[in-house]
Amino acid sequence: MPKVNLHKRDYLNNLGTELDMSEFETKLAPKFDSPAKRVNRSPYLNQRNVDYRWKSLNNPSAQAQLLDPHTEAQMEAYEKNIEFFIGTLKMPIGTAGPLRINGLFAQGDYQVPLATTEAALVASYNRGANLITAAGGTSAMLLNEGVTRTPGFAFKSLVEAGQFVAWLVTQFDYFKQLAESTTSHGKLSDVSVNIEGNHVYLVFEYLTGDASGQNMVTIATNVVFNYILEHTPIEPDYAFLDGNLSGDKKANSQTLRSVRGKKVTAEVTIPAELVEKYLHTTPEKMAQFGQMTTVGGALSGTIGINAHYANALAALYIACGQDAACVAESAIGMTRMEVTAKGELYASVTLPNLMVGTVGGGTGLPSQKACLDLLGLSGSGKSQALAEVAAGLCLAGELSIVGAFCAGHFSRAHHKLAR
Incomplete structure (x- = not known):
């Protein structure tokens, strides 16, 4: 079958027609003149060094947004988390919930803070969370823990x-x-x-x-x-020190059967009437979607099968002071949806690579600690519960997005909320 390219811009093939060779050489040649701006690189976080950096950057409007008075008053809190500090970035945060978790460690109804700039995302997770809660909550189990260096x-x-x-x-x-x-x-x-x-x-x-x-x-x-x-x-x-066998911050298949970070599974069984009420579709349709997309995932060579764990984990990790780069490995896992003998929807997720913590890293920063406090999961003894909440959140997102595709609402929701 012939390959059809409706519109393709091949820059290599257009080099000879759009750029003469002397200009091409000039653009790509090394340049050794002095950099336009040099910023103070002192390792110490203090007012003098921050002021010196902004003087070099010379952008008052950017400074007003990134170094507001509240940030300036708290800047010592960031000393162990950032080099060459110039301010803080503000992101919108919404909550999805209540999300009922019936776990070994997490027990209760959670309002989950999500930091994102993607419209429709929090609404989608909120819908899935409310459906899970209406069905009695998700059973969640921490299966294993372990962090590797190789x-x-x-x-x-x-x-x-x-x-x-x-x-x-x-x-x-x-x-x-x-x-x-x-x-x-x-x-x-x-x-x-x-x-x-x-x-x-x-x-x-x-x-x-x-x-x-x-x-x-x-x-x-x-x-x-x-x-x-x-x-x-x-x-x-x-x-x-590391031979790249650990899977650190990279998608990898080895932990599907083992663990890196925390391995969690979560499930829920939902009556057909609740699927219709919240998702406007049927358990049969959702199971069919799961079958088709499992084959599609295999054809594409994806590691694991899921719809969009990365959306949940990126938003949760940023809000709660986790290492956002770990989403590359944490967003691997398996989603299954089946119809039970009673005509109900059975749905489960298994995530073997959840890299989450409730102490250390960015978890003690002012905004991030506030988000963990909203969950009631800040400090020692809470990381296992946070992992179970993360799995429940991913399950909520899988139910919502699959329901949207099955009901034909996916594009409509993004058109309405993102525009």
Whole structure:
């Protein structure tokens, strides 16, 4: 079948017709004149340095928006979270709920704060949350926890790699002592070995308490890594603290059957009359949509099957001081929708990579802590509950968006709310 391009702009093919070669060379050539603006790069956050930066930037209107009096009064709170501070960014926040969670750790009705600039998003999650609550709430279960860091070592041969591993496995107890000496919260729960030819990858897996824990496991593993390099009887040709096996901030399939961060599953069973009332469609139609999009996802090579976990997690992570870049891995998972023998809709989500915490990172910043306080999930002992809420929120979003497609409302809702 011929490929049809209704409108395509190929810049490479148009180079010869739209740009003469001398101009082309000038545009792409290195330029060594002095930069127009240099901003103070002192590591210290104080009024003098902030004022100096704004003097260099010379944009009073931008300064008025980013360094308002409230931000200026609180700026010391950001000292451990940002370099070269110039102000704060304001994003609109709405709440979706009540979202009833019947979990091992999260129990109750939650108004979930979502920070986004995408119209229709909060309304969609709110609709799904209200449907779940009307059906008695979602059952949510934290299944597993663990954060990894994966050093890699290269040797001249497989023989050397095997000899290295033979020494390595005798050191695991000491590795645990070393790693845990760097943190009062983290626990080294497992070390596994992967050999690929003359390369060896170690997977250090930690429990990180109520912190998301990525910095924690990096610091702990680095101590062990340095010990290995100093004491191994088989010296590697080269080695790195992380060999990219952890899946850190990247979509990856390995954790679909294991865990990185917190692994949570959530389910709900919804009577047909509630599906009709809230979503204006039927359980059968929603199950059919799930079947078709599962095949579509397989054809596209997607990792996991879901409609839009990323929307929920990005908005929740930004509002609640999580590492927003972790959405790349956290938004992987499985959504299923089936019709029960009673004609009800059964829906479930499983997310194996939820990187969430309620202490550390950005969770203590003024606005972000306020959002966690709205959930009642700020501070120690709350991270497992936050993970279950996140899974319930994703389930709400899956129900709402699938319902919108089945009822033919998806485009209409965006046209109405986004315009």
